[in-house]
Amino acid sequence: MVDGKKSHRTQLFTIHDPRSTISTMSSPVTHLTDFSDRISPMLVKELRQGLRAKTFIAVFLALQVFLAVMLFSAGAASTSDHVGAVVSGIIFTFFAIAVLIVQPLRGTAALSSEVKGNTIDMMALTRLSAWRIVFGKWVAIVSQSALMLSTIIPYLILRYFFGGMNLLAEMVFLALLFLTSMALTAVTVGLSGCSSVVVRSLIPILGLPIMLWSLLVMSLSSGFRGSSGFLEICALDNTESRLAVALYVAAIAYIGGSMLSLGASLIAPAAENHSLLRRLAALALLLALFAATLLGETNTGAMVALVSVIAIPAIILALTESAPLVQTVCKPFAKLGAVGKLLGWLLYPCWSSGILFAIVIGLISLAGVFAHSAIASSFDAEEWVVIAALFGGLYFPAVWQVFLFRGDGQRIAHYLLLLVGSFILLGVLAALSNSMNNADFLWFFAWNPLAFIAMLDDSSASDSVLLAGAVVVDALLLLILFYGAIMDIRKSEPVVREAEASIQHAA
Amino acid sequence: MSALKVNNLYRYFGDLQAVNGVTFEIPHGSVCGFVGANGAGKTTTMRILATLDYPTLGTAEVCGINVVHQPAEVRRLIGWMPDHFGNYEHMTVLEYLDFYARALGYKGQERRQRIQEVMDFTDLVPLADRFSNKLSKGMTQRLGLGRALLHDPQVLVMDEPAAGLDPKARVELKHLIRVLAEEGKTIFISSHILSELGEMCDSLLFINNGRIVHHGDAESLKQGSDSVGGVLYDVQIDDDPQAISDWCVLQPNVEFLEARKHGGRIRIDTQDPAKAADILARMVKDGLRVTEFHREQRNLEDAFIDILGRLDAGKEAVTPPPLPQQKLMAES
Numbered sequence: 001m002v003d004g005k006k007s008h009r010t011q012l013f014t015i016h017d018p019r020s021t022i023s024t025m026s027s028p029v030t031h032l033t034d035f036s037d038r039i040s041p042m043l044v045k046e047l048r049q050g051l052r053a054k055t056f057i058a059v060f061l062a063l064q065v066f067l068a069v070m071l072f073s074a075g076a077a078s079t080s081d082h083v084g085a086v087v088s089g090i091i092f093t094f095f096a097i098a099v100l101i102v103q104p105l106r107g108t109a110a111l112s113s114e115v116k117g118n119t120i121d122m123m124a125l126t127r128l129s130a131w132r133i134v135f136g137k138w139v140a141i142v143s144q145s146a147l148m149l150s151t152i153i154p155y156l157i158l159r160y161f162f163g164g165m166n167l168l169a170e171m172v173f174l175a176l177l178f179l180t181s182m183a184l185t186a187v188t189v190g191l192s193g194c195s196s197v198v199v200r201s202l203i204p205i206l207g208l209p210i211m212l213w214s215l216l217v218m219s220l221s222s223g224f225r226g227s228s229g230f231l232e233i234c235a236l237d238n239t240e241s242r243l244a245v246a247l248y249v250a251a252i253a254y255i256g257g258s259m260l261s262l263g264a265s266l267i268a269p270a271a272e273n274h275s276l277l278r279r280l281a282a283l284a285l286l287l288a289l290f291a292a293t294l295l296g297e298t299n300t301g302a303m304v305a306l307v308s309v310i311a312i313p314a315i316i317l318a319l320t321e322s323a324p325l326v327q328t329v330c331k332p333f334a335k336l337g338a339v340g341k342l343l344g345w346l347l348y349p350c351w352s353s354g355i356l357f358a359i360v361i362g363l364i365s366l367a368g369v370f371a372h373s374a375i376a377s378s379f380d381a382e383e384w385v386v387i388a389a390l391f392g393g394l395y396f397p398a399v400w401q402v403f404l405f406r407g408d409g410q411r412i413a414h415y416l417l418l419l420v421g422s423f424i425l426l427g428v429l430a431a432l433s434n435s436m437n438n439a440d441f442l443w444f445f446a447w448n449p450l451a452f453i454a455m456l457d458d459s460s461a462s463d464s465v466l467l468a469g470a471v472v473v474d475a476l477l478l479l480i481l482f483y484g485a486i487m488d489i490r491k492s493e494p495v496v497r498e499a500e501a502s503i504q505h506a507a
Numbered sequence: 508m509s510a511l512k513v514n515n516l517y518r519y520f521g522d523l524q525a526v527n528g529v530t531f532e533i534p535h536g537s538v539c540g541f542v543g544a545n546g547a548g549k550t551t552t553m554r555i556l557a558t559l560d561y562p563t564l565g566t567a568e569v570c571g572i573n574v575v576h577q578p579a580e581v582r583r584l585i586g587w588m589p590d591h592f593g594n595y596e597h598m599t600v601l602e603y604l605d606f607y608a609r610a611l612g613y614k615g616q617e618r619r620q621r622i623q624e625v626m627d628f629t630d631l632v633p634l635a636d637r638f639s640n641k642l643s644k645g646m647t648q649r650l651g652l653g654r655a656l657l658h659d660p661q662v663l664v665m666d667e668p669a670a671g672l673d674p675k676a677r678v679e680l681k682h683l684i685r686v687l688a689e690e691g692k693t694i695f696i697s698s699h700i701l702s703e704l705g706e707m708c709d710s711l712l713f714i715n716n717g718r719i720v721h722h723g724d725a726e727s728l729k730q731g732s733d734s735v736g737g738v739l740y741d742v743q744i745d746d747d748p749q750a751i752s753d754w755c756v757l758q759p760n761v762e763f764l765e766a767r768k769h770g771g772r773i774r775i776d777t778q779d780p781a782k783a784a785d786i787l788a789r790m791v792k793d794g795l796r797v798t799e800f801h802r803e804q805r806n807l808e809d810a811f812i813d814i815l816g817r818l819d820a821g822k823e824a825v826t827p828p829p830l831p832q833q834k835l836m837a838e839s
Contacts, residue, residue: 028636029619044606053597123610
């Protein structure tokens with residue numbers, strides 16, 4: 001049998017003329033026409049799998065059945081004045097549960113399942129880049145959410161006939177829900193590259209109550225009470241609301257993009273630098289923001305919020321780089337000479353350059369906020385203590401990592417756990433100081449900058465002393481990180497020298 | 508130019524030296540077996556060749572292309588089959604191959620043509636509509652081979668492809684590899700089953716503790732070991748088999764290798780049949796009731812154990828490659 005097949009197999013295997021047609025009309029390959037060649041292979045794969053997944057089918061059907069039943073019930077009770085608003089509230093709430101909770105949660109294993117199944121290696125050997133893999137996975141889940149969105153539109157049209165509908169506000173609200181779902185899906189897909197089961201479990205464990213609480217607040221403040229502040233913003237009838245919505249969309253787009261880029265970094269081969277674009281984008285946005293606030297009048301509180309949205313993800317992702325430094329990554333910088341080498345130590349995707357970048361962008365952010373606050377005379381010492389404590393709190397887990405998890409392959413996972421741990425510690429300390437009406441014992445916990453926030457109300461020390469303490473602790477943390485980074489750079493120097501040598505050799 | 512060329516390759520994971528100065532070359536169109544114990548450095552070396560890992564030091568080339576500097580070019584030339592890989596849920600065999608064909612850049616009729624060819628070659632046509640995660644181990648390996656062949660690579664790197672296969676699936680896989688070799692593909696294959704490698708490989712590479720300890724063809728390996736390592740004999744006695752082991756301990760030039768049902772396997776440190784006859788006579792004289800005494804053909808497992816034994820005893824020196832630190836210092 002084996003010998004009989006040999007010639008047949010050999011003959012088939014050596015046919016390489018793409019113009020030749022498949023002779024067997026009953027061949028299974030003739031069925032392969034359901035997706036266009038123009039669609040990304042990753043999207044094709046994920047849609048094939050995702051549309052057959054039980055979670056998607058169950059949520060999709062449950063949403064349809066529930067909305068149909070609800071509309072019939074509302075139709076029966078249509079004499080009420082507020083029935084239209086109640087119907088809107090119910091439609092939005094259940095759509096929000098589907099797209100803000102269930103769909104993003106489907107992303108929590110998106111990349112880890114590929115890593116665990118050893119299939120990520122096989123994908124890496126194709127023409128798919130790490131970015132295309134992550135992006136394809138994200139688009140597939142978002143496409144399924146879009147399918148859900150499209151199916152609730154008939155119910156919204158029917159709801160229109162119940163009256164009391166602000167069409168623009170509800171459409172904008174629906175669009176914002178969908179965009180938020182896209183961003184949350186990007187967060188879960190990006191973090192799914194972490195091998196740590198604990199971190200991936202934290203997403204549903206911590207994220208679910210937060211989302212449910214937000215949904216509850218949103219529902220109470222909108223549909224169920226007939227009118228609301230949130231829907232008023234969505235009506236876009238004044239400059240502030242239009243600006244608020246635009247900034248919200250920009251912020252979630254930036255966070256979503258950063259998280260997808262994190263996912264790509266986690267699965268990319270060492271020779272790919274996904275940090276470069278991410279870091280340059282953060283720097284550019286920050287500088288643009290400072291320029292914009294100098295030109296127009298901006299509240300310092302709003303500016304701090306915007307700086308935080310840009311800087312915090314950039315700092316966290318830079319502090320947790322775990323890629324090794326390889327020649328291929330150094331070469332583009334080595335070509336630029338001494339300036340390139342200097343830039344490289346800020347933009348390489350490795351741990352030491354991540355630390356340097358995190359310090360630089362953190363200090364730029366602080367300087368910008370300080371300058372704005374000084375011009376506007378807006379912040380007092382107490383507010384600066386909070387800012388300094390939160391700033392140091394970002395670097396605090398990274399310092400622990402220097403001592404506890406050297407050579408860590410999954411820094412992001414351990415960093416997030418330490419960050420959550422230090423915030424839990426802050427909560428415990430604040431509760432203790434409140435119950436004792438004395439926060440002076442918290443000086444023993446001053447190694448964690450977040451302790452200064454807990455000291456604010458009940459400490460005998462003045463705000464200026466607390467601020468000085470927080471600044472000293474922050475400076476020490478940055479110095480430790482800086483020293484660690486310099487030591488690491490010295491170890492990696494030979495790789496950079498090899499890259500420089502190979503460029504000289506090629507020249 | 509060699510199909511695979513590895514020069515003084517090192518790979519460290521922290522303090523662990525997974526690959527420790529490996530150097531070898533494999534010519535085009537040959538089948539080379541890669542042999543070593545678990546943790547010897549086989550998979551790491553193969554992953555570096557497949558551009559999935561990077562060397563700490565040293566170079567690796569596929570058809571003259573450096574795997575670190577030009578990974579994309581290397582990926583076009585190489586087909587990689589890992590020791591285990593998961594299959595996707597809710598995806599048929601046909602869709603699985605379609606995904607990889609798309610990911611490799613094939614479009615339209617050419618894509619369908621490539622899928623048809625590998626499905627015919629690996630006998631996957633009857634399984635086309637079966638979900639890929641519901642396949643047996645043998646079918647999964649055939650699917651993995653089909654995937655690795657989709658872009659018609661010149662070099663195929665296979666890490667333990669026969670592990671966990673039943674005898675029928677193993678024979679089928681062996682046949683497929685032989686056909687590929689006849690096609691002129693270079694195949695670099697690792698396995699624990701030395702006898703199978705001996706049958707299908709032109710050469711064998713033995714690796715131990717991250718270092719190559721032997722590179723040659725199967726026949727020369729056996730003969731080389733014969734001349735150095737003595738001759739093997741199977742001895743059966745009508746007595747407690749332990750008696751042979753006890754007897755060997757007292758004899759110079761005789762080593763007890765393994766116990767068997769009614770006796771054991773021994774090694775006599777000489778090629779001279781007359782000396783073997785003397786030893787048999789001494790056995791009988793010492794009261795062993797010998798029922799059978801015959802010379803055995805040395806197999807590859809024996810040769811491998813011999814090499815490892817000689818390394819442990821320090822009889823065979825493996826040229827120590829320069830330490831990375833020294834190399835780095837020299838470069839700086």
